[in-house]
Amino acid sequence: MTQATSLMRSLVVLLALVAFNSYAAPLPSWQEGSSKSAIIKFVSNVTDPHSKSYVAPAQRIAVFDNDGTLWSEYPLYFQAFFIFDRIKALAPQHPEWNTEEPFASVLKGDLKTALAGGEEALLEMMAATHAGMSDTEFTALVKQWITTARHPKTGKLYTDMVYQPMLELLNYLRAQGFKTFIVSGGGIEFMRAWAESVYGIPPEQIIGSRIKTKFEMKQGKPAIVRLPELEFLNDKAGKPIGIHQAIGQRPLMAFGNSDGDMQMLQWTTAGEGARFAALVHHTDAKREAAYDRDSHIGKLDKALDIAKTQGWTVIDMQQEWKIIHPEKR
Amino acid sequence: MTQATSLMRSLVVLLALVAFNSYAAPLPSWQEGSSKSAIIKFVSNVTDPHSKSYVAPAQRIAVFDNDGTLWSEYPLYFQAFFIFDRIKALAPQHPEWNTEEPFASVLKGDLKTALAGGEEALLEMMAATHAGMSDTEFTALVKQWITTARHPKTGKLYTDMVYQPMLELLNYLRAQGFKTFIVSGGGIEFMRAWAESVYGIPPEQIIGSRIKTKFEMKQGKPAIVRLPELEFLNDKAGKPIGIHQAIGQRPLMAFGNSDGDMQMLQWTTAGEGARFAALVHHTDAKREAAYDRDSHIGKLDKALDIAKTQGWTVIDMQQEWKIIHPEKR
Numbered sequence: 001m002t003q004a005t006s007l008m009r010s011l012v013v014l015l016a017l018v019a020f021n022s023y024a025a026p027l028p029s030w031q032e033g034s035s036k037s038a039i040i041k042f043v044s045n046v047t048d049p050h051s052k053s054y055v056a057p058a059q060r061i062a063v064f065d066n067d068g069t070l071w072s073e074y075p076l077y078f079q080a081f082f083i084f085d086r087i088k089a090l091a092p093q094h095p096e097w098n099t100e101e102p103f104a105s106v107l108k109g110d111l112k113t114a115l116a117g118g119e120e121a122l123l124e125m126m127a128a129t130h131a132g133m134s135d136t137e138f139t140a141l142v143k144q145w146i147t148t149a150r151h152p153k154t155g156k157l158y159t160d161m162v163y164q165p166m167l168e169l170l171n172y173l174r175a176q177g178f179k180t181f182i183v184s185g186g187g188i189e190f191m192r193a194w195a196e197s198v199y200g201i202p203p204e205q206i207i208g209s210r211i212k213t214k215f216e217m218k219q220g221k222p223a224i225v226r227l228p229e230l231e232f233l234n235d236k237a238g239k240p241i242g243i244h245q246a247i248g249q250r251p252l253m254a255f256g257n258s259d260g261d262m263q264m265l266q267w268t269t270a271g272e273g274a275r276f277a278a279l280v281h282h283t284d285a286k287r288e289a290a291y292d293r294d295s296h297i298g299k300l301d302k303a304l305d306i307a308k309t310q311g312w313t314v315i316d317m318q319q320e321w322k323i324i325h326p327e328k329r
Numbered sequence: 330m331t332q333a334t335s336l337m338r339s340l341v342v343l344l345a346l347v348a349f350n351s352y353a354a355p356l357p358s359w360q361e362g363s364s365k366s367a368i369i370k371f372v373s374n375v376t377d378p379h380s381k382s383y384v385a386p387a388q389r390i391a392v393f394d395n396d397g398t399l400w401s402e403y404p405l406y407f408q409a410f411f412i413f414d415r416i417k418a419l420a421p422q423h424p425e426w427n428t429e430e431p432f433a434s435v436l437k438g439d440l441k442t443a444l445a446g447g448e449e450a451l452l453e454m455m456a457a458t459h460a461g462m463s464d465t466e467f468t469a470l471v472k473q474w475i476t477t478a479r480h481p482k483t484g485k486l487y488t489d490m491v492y493q494p495m496l497e498l499l500n501y502l503r504a505q506g507f508k509t510f511i512v513s514g515g516g517i518e519f520m521r522a523w524a525e526s527v528y529g530i531p532p533e534q535i536i537g538s539r540i541k542t543k544f545e546m547k548q549g550k551p552a553i554v555r556l557p558e559l560e561f562l563n564d565k566a567g568k569p570i571g572i573h574q575a576i577g578q579r580p581l582m583a584f585g586n587s588d589g590d591m592q593m594l595q596w597t598t599a600g601e602g603a604r605f606a607a608l609v610h611h612t613d614a615k616r617e618a619a620y621d622r623d624s625h626i627g628k629l630d631k632a633l634d635i636a637k638t639q640g641w642t643v644i645d646m647q648q649e650w651k652i653i654h655p656e657k658r
Contacts, residue, residue: 203577
């Protein structure tokens with residue numbers, strides 16, 4: 001076989017693979033239903049060069065909330081478990097935590113009391129455990145935790161509690177030329193430590209809440225040091241601001257699951273031309289959790305009303321997802 | 330001709346084009362010299378799968394300062410001319426500017442006095458002219474200006490005063506799997522309005538200084554409104570922080586031209602494995618401008634000393650660039 005023939009054969013194989021990939025039915029874990037067809041219809045429309053709604057790849061931006069949209073969040077954000085584990089690990093260096101709330105309750109295992117102070121208590125614990133080290137050190141801590149810690153209820157690794165249908169959606173959109181971004185209220189560096197291997201989303205496409213940092217020379221080496229002060233809360237009206245800062249263009253598609261995502265979806269759909277917004281509705285008490293208007297986590301109330309008047313897609317997890325989390329790998 | 334044969338022929342043509350592109354000599358506007366060979370040697374090394382210094386495409390991040398690195402900046406940042414033109418356009422609505430400095434001097438055409446207040450005066454003028462409108466309105470103003478305004482000295486469109494050798498470098502790096510980012514002290518939305526068409530760098534790969542913004546509903550429509558207050562100055566120690574916030578990984582290559590880029594280059598080269606830093610040295614009084622240690626714009630002093638001890642590449646514009654700005658198109 002000549003080199004040219006061999007090369008040609010490789011090309012034919014490659015071409016066959018590409019063709020197979022394009023024609024494989026997308027979103028296999030989604031039931032044939034209104035959400036799946038709405039997604040595919042929208043994507044086909046904006047990627048068809050002959051469509052009036054055609055959008056060039058450079059503007060095909062899709063944004064995803066993380067907690068409750070790409071992975072589970074009930075009954076408590078996974079990052080909160082990381083915070084609790086950090087408090088336990090750091091307790092020997094902080095004898096005052098034995099009597100100081102909310103730390104004392106965390107150390108006693110009484111999470112209900114620890115979280116009685118709501119978001120403020122959580123932010124206080126985040127500042128106390130996520131700062132005072134370099135960015136490199138923090139990333140190493142998260143990586144160590146995310147590959148070993150297990151969810152108290154399911155016993156699974158947290159990264160095994162991502163949503164299989166959403167993984168397929170991310171892949172489908174990228175195959176259609178979209179750039180996928182996370183836009184989450186969660187900590188940006190917490191997510192960046194593992195999101196690329198789990199979702200295929202690189203660090204520069206992750207937007208989140210962040211604490212202050214400063215640049216300094218430490219023992220003659222430059223370092224970025226994490227400070228115990230919140231700098232930016234990427235939630236509610238913060239989400240369009242976070243998108244504006246980091247992406248600088250309005251998304252074409254936005255996916256969320258709570259009132260914290262409402263402004264992101266409003267901002268997205270108010271753009272010119274075709275736009276798409278969807279809410280993941282947690283309706284599956286048996287396979288995951290059922291919650292919306294009265295939930296303390298992932299409250300979905302106003303945004304659910306707006307979805308109806310604005311024609312946003314509401315994804316009914318119980319009805320529309322064949323699988324919730326990936327099957328054992 | 331069968332369909333399969335026709336397809337095969339298209340593939341052969343495609344393959345030939347790819348091959349041609351790969352083998353075309355890179356960086357044609359660069360003299361054969363130490364900078365060109367250092368760049369090519371570094372890139373060949375980190376992109377060679379058999380090299381010990383191999384870096385996967387996802388981590389091939391190259392960052393570029395803008396003013397003085399990708400386009401001219403002397404004797405004054407181009408964005409300052411935009412600010413002056415905005416002041417003139419807005420003057421009828423601001424009768425107080427006729428007596429208030431630095432505005433009064435700008436309106437009289439006395440830029441020296443207007444800029445006597447240094448960076449603070451410039452920031453005050455920026456706040457007064459870059460805020461009080463939506464992001465969409467601001468982008469439209471910049472686009473209108475950048476396509477019509479001309480540099481007072483050269484009479485050229487500002488976008489024709491980019492550096493041809495750097496355009497070639499951006500293209501070369503992207504062809505080698507790099508993601509190229511701008512990391513500039515200039516205004517982020519000012520650059521985003523034109524950088525994609527000029528440099529091929531999309532909005533989400535542009536990092537700059539920014540003023541505060543807020544999300545609000547304006548006549549029932551969501552809007553991002555620009556506020557007259559600086560939020561983040563992406564200069565000096567701000568550059569590694571800006572990179573950390575927006576990219577979340579340390580660059581592999583960094584290009585600057587002044588002491589304002591020093592920390593970015595230090596941060597880049599302190600990373601593990603092979604790293605590359607270069608300074609564009611403005612040595613060409615005849616074709617552009619010669620300035621470094623004593624300049625009021627683009628001061629290059631400390632960074633030039635560090636370059637020598639750290640082995641950073643110093644690009645001598647006069648010696649190493651065949652062309653400065655693109656020839657008439």
